[in-house]
């Protein structure tokens with residue numbers, strides 16, 4: 001698997017979700033997600049798939065990881081193991097790993113790049129992104145801090161590459 005990128009939005013404690021939902025709604029972050037992933041392949045775990053309000057995500061090849069062998073969902077590709085995923089992802093084009101926690105935990109060890117939106121607040125959560133090891137990951141860019149008009153949440157966009 002080449003050219004793998006993680007895309008995630010995290011709170012101050014690396015929290016990413018609760019009760020199989022996101023912790024915030026920041027429309028500029030959703031636009032950022034859309035801009036980066038449109039036309040590309042996105043890979044997600046079955047719980048994240050179930051959490052999506054609208055699916056499949058349009059203009060993207062949606063791949064869902066599930067161990068349920070009989071699971072079939074129209075219009076998307078289901079894979080049952082990382083080994084099967086490897087056989088599918090033979091392209092050099094950027095592929096986006098879009099969570100959730102179980103998927104990030106595996107792919108943080110092999111991804112080449114991470115698009116991380118930082119939300120400058122603590123949230124009550126039950127799912128977390130793994131620790132980002134500064135010896136392995138180098139921050140290449142960070143945007144200015146923005147404030148979401150609706151929620152007043154501060155957020156910024158960071159990009160990391162593997163050292």
Ligand SMILES: NC(=O)c1ccc[n+]([C@@H]2O[C@H](COP(=O)([O-])OP(=O)(O)OC[C@H]3O[C@@H](n4cnc5c(N)ncnc54)[C@H](OP(=O)(O)O)[C@@H]3O)[C@@H](O)[C@H]2O)c1
Nearest residue numbers: 009017020021022045046047048065066067099100101102
């Ligand atoms: N903040 C963000 O950017 C962000 C992004 C994405 C998700 N989230 C949040 O994260 C939470 C969901 O995360 P999660 O960790 O509970 O679930 P998840 O990673 O989305 O999905 C877990 C499921 O994926 C399947 N799976 C995992 N590893 C697999 C493997 N190696 N082979 C085959 N199938 C595999 C299994 O599905 P089966 O049970 O069907 O076997 C497993 O139960 C939600 O709250 C969601 O809103 C946040």
